[in-house]
Amino acid sequence: MRQKEKHIKIIKKIKNPVVDFAGKELIKYLKLAGLNQKIQITLNISKREDGQDHIDVKPDKNGYVITGSNNFSLLFGVYRFLNEIGFRWIRPGKRGEIIPKISRIKKNIKIKETASYKYRTICIEGASSFQHVRDIIDWAAKNGMNGYFIQFNYGKYFFKRWYEHLDNPYMKKEKFDDEMVKKIVDRVINEIKKRGMRLERMGHGWTCLTIGIEGEGWSKEGDLMEKIPEEKRNWLALIDGKRGFYRNIPLDTNLCYSNPAVRSAIVDKIVEYANQHSEVDAIHFWLADGSNNNCECDECKKKRVSDYYVMILNELDEKLKEKNILVKIVFLIYVDLLWPPEKEKIKNQDRFILMFAPITRSYLQSFADTEIEEGIKPYIKNKLEFPKSAGDNVLYLKKWQEIFKGEGVDFDYHLIWPCYYDLNHFTLAKVLYKDIVHLKNMNLCGFISCQNQRASFPTNFLMDVMAKTLWNRRIPFLKIVNESFSDAFGKKDAEKVVIFLKKMSDLSKPFFEPVFIPNVDEERIKEGIINIGKMKKLCEDFKNLIDKKVKSENGAVGWSWKYMKYYIKLLDFMLPAMESYLKRKQDCREKFEKLFDFLRKKEKILHPAFDVSTFIKVMQWRINEVEGRA
Ligand SMILES: [Zn+2]
Numbered sequence: 355m356r357q358k359e360k361h362i363k364i365i366k367k368i369k370n371p372v373v374d375f376a377g378k379e380l381i382k383y384l385k386l387a388g389l390n391q392k393i394q395i396t397l398n399i400s401k402r403e404d405g406q407d408h409i410d411v412k413p414d415k416n417g418y419v420i421t422g423s424n425n426f427s428l429l430f431g432v433y434r435f436l437n438e439i440g441f442r443w444i445r446p447g448k449r450g451e452i453i454p455k456i457s458r459i460k461k462n463i464k465i466k467e468t469a470s471y472k473y474r475t476i477c478i479e480g481a482s483s484f485q486h487v488r489d490i491i492d493w494a495a496k497n498g499m500n501g502y503f504i505q506f507n508y509g510k511y512f513f514k515r516w517y518e519h520l521d522n523p524y525m526k527k528e529k530f531d532d533e534m535v536k537k538i539v540d541r542v543i544n545e546i547k548k549r550g551m552r553l554e555r556m557g558h559g560w561t562c563l564t565i566g567i568e569g570e571g572w573s574k575e576g577d578l579m580e581k582i583p584e585e586k587r588n589w590l591a592l593i594d595g596k597r598g599f600y601r602n603i604p605l606d607t608n609l610c611y612s613n614p615a616v617r618s619a620i621v622d623k624i625v626e627y628a629n630q631h632s633e634v635d636a637i638h639f640w641l642a643d644g645s646n647n648n649c650e651c652d653e654c655k656k657k658r659v660s661d662y663y664v665m666i667l668n669e670l671d672e673k674l675k676e677k678n679i680l681v682k683i684v685f686l687i688y689v690d691l692l693w694p695p696e697k698e699k700i701k702n703q704d705r706f707i708l709m710f711a712p713i714t715r716s717y718l719q720s721f722a723d724t725e726i727e728e729g730i731k732p733y734i735k736n737k738l739e740f741p742k743s744a745g746d747n748v749l750y751l752k753k754w755q756e757i758f759k760g761e762g763v764d765f766d767y768h769l770i771w772p773c774y775y776d777l778n779h780f781t782l783a784k785v786l787y788k789d790i791v792h793l794k795n796m797n798l799c800g801f802i803s804c805q806n807q808r809a810s811f812p813t814n815f816l817m818d819v820m821a822k823t824l825w826n827r828r829i830p831f832l833k834i835v836n837e838s839f840s841d842a843f844g845k846k847d848a849e850k851v852v853i854f855l856k857k858m859s860d861l862s863k864p865f866f867e868p869v870f871i872p873n874v875d876e877e878r879i880k881e882g883i884i885n886i887g888k889m890k891k892l893c894e895d896f897k898n899l900i901d902k903k904v905k906s907e908n909g910a911v912g913w914s915w916k917y918m919k920y921y922i923k924l925l926d927f928m929l930p931a932m933e934s935y936l937k938r939k940q941d942c943r944e945k946f947e948k949l950f951d952f953l954r955k956k957e958k959i960l961h962p963a964f965d966v967s968t969f970i971k972v973m974q975w976r977i978n979e980v981e982g983r984a
Pocket of ligand 1: 592609612652654655
């Protein structure tokens with residue numbers, strides 16, 4: 355097959371839509387760079403037994419041969435080749451694209467790389483438009499991440515949060531309904547498939563679908579009992595002597611899993627879904643969200659929740675087998691399910707992927723710093739205490755791994771809340787890096803980042819750490835720092851930005867985590883107040899350089915400096931607010947409100963890089979703490 359484009363000739367050894375897309379991308383970018391050399395580039399796929407993503411770029415007599423071990427790897431091989439000749443995608447969207455001027459491609463580029471981890475996935479969270487999701491999928495592919503996970507069936511609430519702008523009076527509410535979200539998701543799936551990426555879908559919500567109601571988000575509902583058929587009302591978990599919706603949130607309501615009819619009904623829903631959705635590569639099957647919300651009936655009391663969960667997994671596998679459906683099922687080790695089953699065993703282990711989601715962990719320590727603080731706590735149904743240290747969390751995973759030898763991934767939250775505990779990101783970046791490097795030692799083969807889709811403010815550093823380390827766990831942290839900041843701010847000034855953010859991040863450590871809960875920590879409060887003074891001074895000193903660069907730089911690098919300028923302005927509001935927080939002053943809310951008002955006004959400019967609504971939500975937790983409502 356030949357695709358002629360005057361002087362650039364693409365030879366495709368294999369014909370399929372992803373290879374076509376890879377060829378189009380290659381021509382598009384080489385033309386944008388102004389290449390006027392006669393060159394032939396051959397695209398090929400050579401499968402590998404181990405199923406790992408592998409790329410191979412090498413010169414031949416007419417130009418280059420780019421080979422991938424599968425569709426996605428071939429596409430990523432094209433981007434790695436472009437990267438080698440100067441292209442960069444330093445943040446999602448047009449604002450992140452760096453296109454070099456090239457008249458001739460240098461000779462002797464040789465790349466031979468195999469991904470360190472099989473699953474490198476981004477999961478939707480926060481508030482998102484179609485464009486935000488499209489941009490992050492595009493960025494992910496260009497940076498070696500091979501999967502995208504649409505949480506829930508449509509992820510309706512993530513899109514609703516954006517299009518309705520309920521938390522920003524300066525943004526006009528846009529039209530939004532179920533039809534629209536279905537169209538958006540069709541387009542999102544198209545973007546994923548076009549790039550040969552793995553599509554994952556669902557998660558929580560099966561418990562809702564089983565009793566006949568929608569399970570798309572965490573909304574509180576009015577009297578839903580009316581909507582459930584009489585015979586299914588006793589399917590809801592019995593808690594404190596009553597069967598009903600847990601705190602009136604259907605998504606947080608577990609079912610009575612000891613009831614065989616309940617288990618079969620859940621299984622039938624999943625099988626029905628799998629049957630209708632052959633486009634999905636991995637279906638997530640999680641129980642209800644929330645914790646300590648499981649059924650206390652006499653029958654359910656006899657086993658752990660995880661025992662009943664495994665019974666459902668086995669029944670599910672049987673029924674999928676009957677229908678010849680090969681889809682992978684992702685099961686979740688999370689809150690109450692951290693405690694492994696005592697009696698039941700997973701039979702067909704190849705069907706499943708274990709997903710470890712340590713949501714209650716601290717992000718000041720990494721899995722690599724396996725400090726065991728309390729060990730595994732006793733299992734007391736609905737009175738469970740969850741592990742906080744990263745090391746304690748790993749103990750539960752190990753227990754599960756004694757009975758499950760199949761593939762496993764870490765589903766983690768660095769880029770959803772912790773990224774807002776310290777916007778300088780250096781402290782968290784180090785933890786993220788160490789965590790990913792350490793996954794292999796935990797017998798895990800991947801990472802799903804449950805994250806805001808806009809996570810590039812003030813810099814894209816965390817995203818770079820994630821993608822680069824997942825691709826190559828042997829890459830030194832310092833190399834990522836150098837590449838990320840040189841690309842974003844220019845070689846000459848990168849170090850100044852690094853020094854600034856690093857110092858700011860170190861000074862933020864005392865108040866990275868709450869200082870008033872669970873106990874008042876006077877030492878961190880005292881240190882924090884002193885540090886805020888130092889931070890104000892650092893910002894003052896850094897302003898001049900930023901002002902100068904904002905004027906002289908443009909394109910993607912120009913945007914890096916613009917975002918830094920907004921960041922410093924944000925700190926003008928945020929540092930006094932944090933000071934009020936630490937001093938537990940009356941005006942804490944008022945000061946944070948000023949910060950929020952500033953951000954809401956600037957959201958029109960900042961939104962491609964910054965999820966303003968989720969940031970504000972996280973900052974509210976600090977106000978709640980001061981006001982004693984946390
Ligand atoms: Zn029960």
